Structure formats: C-alpha cells, structure tokens
Amino acid sequence: MTVQRVLPTDEAKAIVELTAEIADGELAPKVDEYEARSEFPREVLRVLGRSGLLGLPYPEELGGSGQPYEVYLQVLEELAARWVVVAEAVSVHTLSCFALATRGDEAQQRKWLPDMLGGELLGGYCLTEPAGGSDAAAMTTSAVADGDTYRVNGTKAFITHAGVADFYTLFARTGGPGPSGISSFHVNAATPGIVPQRLENKMGLNSSPTAQIVFDDVRVESDRRVGDEGIGFRIAMAALDAGRLGIAACAVGLAQAALDYAVGYAKEREQFGTRIIDFQGVGFMLADMATQISAARALTLHAARLKDSGRPFSVEAAQAKLFATDMCMKVTTDAVQVLGGYGYVSDHPVERYFREAKVLQIVEGTNQIQRLVIARTLGRS
Structure with a gap:
C-alpha cells in the first residue's frame, strides 16, 4: 500500500x-x-x-x-x-x-x-534505573561535586546502545530528593568507570543492544554538565515529550509493514478456490488495520505540527504514543492471524513484527504512564 x-x-x-x-x-x-x-x-x-x-x-x-x-x-x-x-x-x-x-x-x-x-558519534540516554522504573524522579545515581569534576556512582537500566554508544546523556542526583535535585551531563562513553553489563536477552529488537550500565566512581568534568544544577529532570521530561512522538512514528511504520505483508499474503493465498482477502472475515480485519494505522499517523503528525508551531504538545504526544503503540500491537497480532500457522513461524516477518511491537508500549514511558499524563490534564481542566 x-x-x-x-x-x-x-x-x-x-x-x-x-x-x-x-x-x-x-x-x-x-x-x-x-x-x-x-x-x-x-x-x-x-x-x-x-x-x-x-x-x-x-x-x-x-x-x-x-x-x-x-x-x-x-x-x-x-x-x-x-x-x-x-x-x-x-x-x-x-x-x-x-x-x-x-x-x-x-x-x-x-x-x-x-x-x-552528523552521526559520527552515537548516543545513549541514561535515565531509567533498576528500582526506579517509571518513577524517574526517585533516581539514586549520584553526581557529587569534587573540585572541577563530579564523581558519579550508580546504575542505569534498559539502556539502548549500551556498550556501542560514543556518549551518554546522563541524569544524576546532584542535590536533595525529588525532581529539583537532578542534573544532566554529557558523558564520553570511554570514561573510566563506565561499565556496561551483560546484554539483556529480549523478546524482540535482537540487533539493538540493551543493558544496565554501572557508573563506578566515574569522573565527569564540570564543563560536561548541561544547564544549571537542578534542571535535569525538566530537561529529561521535555526530551521524552519529543521522544514519545518518535516512538509513535516507529509504531506507525512497523504496523504499516505488517499490514502490507498481510495484504500481499491475503491476495496470493487461496482457500476453497478463493483468495482469502475476498473473504469478509479477512477483508474486514485488514480494513480495520488500515484505518487504525491512518488514525495513528494523523494523531502523531497533529502533535508534531503543534510542536513545530511552538504550541504545547505534551498531552498530544502522550495520546499519540499511547494510541499508536497500542494500535501497533493489535495490528501485528492481526497480521499473524491473517497468515494463520505461517504467521507463527520465522519464514515470514510478521512473527518478528509482533515481538517488536510489544516493547513500543513500554519505552519512553509505559502506556499506563501516558494514560496518567492524559488523565491528570483532564482533572485540571
């Protein structure tokens, strides 16, 4: 299509x-x-x-x-x-x-x-921690000022590009508890004391390295702190607003791939002397998939256009991420169903699409967090 x-x-x-x-x-x-x-x-x-x-x-x-x-x-x-x-x-x-x-x-x-x-240096985003999960403001990784450096100690979890990134955008606690005690740093990945752990064995995205990263008394120069002390949490949340739109777009693209493959298969596969796409049970399923993808694309681009015009877009980004990734999970599930038994084997890519879709409901804030963001806004209106 x-x-x-x-x-x-x-x-x-x-x-x-x-x-x-x-x-x-x-x-x-x-x-x-x-x-x-x-x-x-x-x-x-x-x-x-x-x-x-x-x-x-x-x-x-x-x-x-x-x-x-x-x-x-x-x-x-x-x-x-x-x-x-x-x-x-x-x-x-x-x-x-x-x-x-x-x-x-x-x-x-x-x-x-x-x-x-320019792409010569690849980045990783070090916010999540093993115990913190969705509660990023409760992070315990510390950055203690020591002369013209900070000494960083702590562990970050589920870090994409762990071990292959050239730099990490690191969020660590420089002050007291809560969001106002967090600062942001631009850290060279080759700095002594940065120790990527074993790679996670994941359901999907096998070619994307994900691991915990231990910061063991890492010395980070003061000129690598980004912005003033204490504004790191605000930076992180603003970045995630934009990042949620990126994940929504990934979900739309992945769902489109699943639909295109399922449509191609349904046009070729015959049962009882008829193409299966001509059976209403399959054709209507594909029609719903196509409609949901178009709706997710429109919602995502609407939020992007708000951002481009300088208007608030946080709620719309949460809505786009929520809707697009839930849609992608449903569309890839249905693509497997259209292929029947063949959808369950790796000879066809829809089983991979299905496995890859799941993580998009989790990264850049779980979809439960997106619902929380949206609901809080409704409560204030």
Whole structure:
C-alpha cells in the first residue's frame, strides 16, 4: 500500500524519498541476517548520518538539518517499515542529543554537536534505573561535586546502545530528593568507570543492544554538565515529550509493514478456490488495520505540527504514543492471524513484527504512564 504523504516543502519530499531509497537498499536486505546474529548495524547509522538523517529536527546553525518534526517523524516511519531497530536507534540518538541542543552553552554545542548530529558519534540516554522504573524522579545515581569534576556512582537500566554508544546523556542526583535535585551531563562513553553489563536477552529488537550500565566512581568534568544544577529532570521530561512522538512514528511504520505483508499474503493465498482477502472475515480485519494505522499517523503528525508551531504538545504526544503503540500491537497480532500457522513461524516477518511491537508500549514511558499524563490534564481542566 502506498502511503499518501503531505509534506510541507519539496525539500522535505526529497528527504523522505531519499530515506525510502536508503531503507530499501541498506536496511531491508540486512535485517534478517543482523537480527539472527543479534548484531547492531552501526555502519547503517553512519550511512544515515552522512546522508543528513540523524540531525533532522535540530537547527542548521547547530549542525542539524532544520526540518520540522512532522518531516522527521515521517522519516522514522519509513525506516521502521523496513527495520524498526534502525528507526528506534535514530529516535534514541535524537533523544540523546536533546539536552545539549536545547540547554547546552555555545562552547559545548560547538565542541560536540557537529559530530553528534552528523552521526559520527552515537548516543545513549541514561535515565531509567533498576528500582526506579517509571518513577524517574526517585533516581539514586549520584553526581557529587569534587573540585572541577563530579564523581558519579550508580546504575542505569534498559539502556539502548549500551556498550556501542560514543556518549551518554546522563541524569544524576546532584542535590536533595525529588525532581529539583537532578542534573544532566554529557558523558564520553570511554570514561573510566563506565561499565556496561551483560546484554539483556529480549523478546524482540535482537540487533539493538540493551543493558544496565554501572557508573563506578566515574569522573565527569564540570564543563560536561548541561544547564544549571537542578534542571535535569525538566530537561529529561521535555526530551521524552519529543521522544514519545518518535516512538509513535516507529509504531506507525512497523504496523504499516505488517499490514502490507498481510495484504500481499491475503491476495496470493487461496482457500476453497478463493483468495482469502475476498473473504469478509479477512477483508474486514485488514480494513480495520488500515484505518487504525491512518488514525495513528494523523494523531502523531497533529502533535508534531503543534510542536513545530511552538504550541504545547505534551498531552498530544502522550495520546499519540499511547494510541499508536497500542494500535501497533493489535495490528501485528492481526497480521499473524491473517497468515494463520505461517504467521507463527520465522519464514515470514510478521512473527518478528509482533515481538517488536510489544516493547513500543513500554519505552519512553509505559502506556499506563501516558494514560496518567492524559488523565491528570483532564482533572485540571
């Protein structure tokens, strides 16, 4: 199914077309092999970076491409439709650049952002902790000022790009309890004392390395603190608002891939002398899948356009992430059902899509947290 896209400029159209070309040529042929080996496609990310696709939503004066968020999200969707690990990697990297791009001083931005936004340096986002989970404000990782450095001690959990990232955006406690005691740091991943633990054995996203990271008396220079002490939690939450839209776009792309495959199969597969797509039980299921994908895409792009116009979008981002990822789980489940027994075996990609969809309901704030965000806003209105 060809997605009808409305893009704001000819340049944006060219960017999305370039993304589709790279996705077909560099991603689609490699996904099965890399997933089977659980190998992270670092070179693919470099290709995307050198093509200008890793700094899309950040200003040109910082080394980005200055594109609206609605364009960036449609790039993510194109990537996710071929290989959701790569789309998620781009989303996490973009999230990791947020603190420095929005709160860094001129010297920090000039020193680090060009290689970050150009894709030569890959980022990780160190917020979640083993005991904290959704309660990020309860973090215990500490950063104690010691002369012209901070001594960092603690453990972060479920870190995407653990062990392969070149830098980590780290959130740690520099003050008292609660959100106001948290600060943000831009940390070189090669700093002594940063110890990635064994990789998690996950249900899906096998080629994306995820692990705990231990910070064992790590010395971080004071000039790597991003923004003033005590504003780290605000930075983290603002980054997650934007990051939730990235995950929503990944969900839309993954669901589109599942629908396209299921439709192709249903048009080829015959039972009782009839294509199964012509049976109402299957055709109506596919129709519902297509409609839900279109609705999720519209909701996600609406939130992006609010962001692009400088208007509040936190609630809309939560709604988009909630709806799109729940939709993706349902669509990939139905895609398996359309294929029947063949959907349950790895000869067809829908079983992988099904496994990959689940994590999108969890990352960047679980969907229960999204409901909490939305409900609190309703309670205040």
